[in-house]
Amino acid sequence: MPLYENQELKIYNSLTGTKEIFKPINEGHIGMYVCGPTVYSNVHLGNCRTFMSFDMIFRYLKHLGYKVRYVRNITDAGHLVDDAEDGEDKIAKKARLEKLEPMEVVQRYTLDFHNILEKFNFLPPSIEPTATGHIIEQIEIIKDILSKGYAYEANGSVYFDVAAFNETNDYGKLSGRKLEDMIANTRELTAQDEKKNPQDFALWKKAEPQHIMRWPSPWGDGFPGWHLECTAMSTKYLGETFDIHGGGMDLKFPHHECEIAQAEASYGQSPVNYWMHANMLTMNGKKMAKSTGNNILPGEIFTGENKILSKAFAPSVVRFFMMQAHYTSILDLSDDALLASEKGFNRLMEAFATLQSLTPAGSNSDFDVTNWKASCYEAMNDDFNTPILIAHIFEAVKHINLIKEGKEQISEVDKTQLEETLHAFIFDILGLQQNTGNSKDTEKLSGVVELLIELRKDARVNKDFATSDRIRDQLAELGIQLKDGKEGTTFSIQ
């Protein structure tokens, strides 16, 4: 029996603004679409947080036994640089600046994206479709929306008619906006003659002669509008209505609002049952932006080559840091916060290693593992509450250390259950990884340190504390910490 049958998962649905019990359309199967990156520059750290949240969600859904088709697109057609002025494609512009072919830019930053996600230990999505690979599907949707009267052609471009749509549907229901308010707040856009109304958005945009990325269409050469690719690809791979659609909070309006409008206009039904939005990442209390310099690339955190943080941090430490906050909360990145997370992360990893070497005893345990396990699931079932889960995990850490000290005991059965559960939550669901260096070198190093530990032990027996302290202190300077315990000395490498 799959796990999900005994678990009641609740998800905060942005569309309704409430936490709802999750029920997939087809029992045991879940379709999930997440808006992926625009590959015209290095992947943004905040973007990584969004994808990491959905990676965790993907992992948990799978853990529960669901068959999940997870689609995360690559936006390689680019968005318009400035719709009102020149209609230039963002990727095409970047290409000209760097004197590259557009697809060369796309390739470079797609590789960067995959490289960073791999370091963060992301699971690959089931399908990673590209916008340029689905031009035909997008054109078909435009034709369909035109035929239903929710769009109009103007000078080689096609625009979605928001006003017409709003007469039969509710434009703005996701972001809590009302069309009349939007109209009232819009400034005069004189250069905007092609559109009937400023709220209208492009489904197809005519390509100017200098525009490099272009495809033929019934309306002439051009390229698809900003929001259409997600509608085309989510529909193609997940159906006209699917379970979960995710993305960053910043995409809620207009992007996701437009997706709903396109799908409803074309298919006559609401495309998504559960809308999920991951919140923003700030740094030192301010929004991250290249323009203000308040920005850091993921790779710069891993190498420590930056002016913001005091040292390098491993991808798993960053991941642990992000998992300590709920995905719907704004999270603030700072040196102090990462330093604190790193210590907590190391303590957790050491406790897990300790657990494996623990000797079970007796038939009773001082730690109610079954109950504890249930509360871990309870935390995750409550809208993927990873910070609460981590709080529970540290409860287990406390008990592991107490058992190690001989102050508590654990039965064989409970030890096995604890180990399995911790493994599932720490590695499978949170996606954390043990920091492992080059294994061959690590082995050699371990041998050397073990030898020094032996020598120090002898010195201590002989009360030669000058020598024993010298070994301990010099190793500490190298970042190797010796830890004296009841069962002997262990060590950890920073």
Next chain:
RNA sequence: GGCAUCGUGGCCGAGUGGCUAGGCACAGCUCUGCAAAAGCUUGUACAGCGGUUCGAAUCCGCUCGAUGCCUCCA
């Protein structure tokens, strides 16, 4: 200017109308040759001002502040 989310102890960050989040830091204790590690103990915080309530940090209103969106932006 409009819409939205939020404002928690030294720092990060959960949470509920009345009962311990957790991590990090700090202090005391246990352990130790001394330390470190580990464990134990302690912190009565919830932006401000009103209101609802027997009772609110948790509900409502206002003020201030932050962040996001309103224009490409994760």
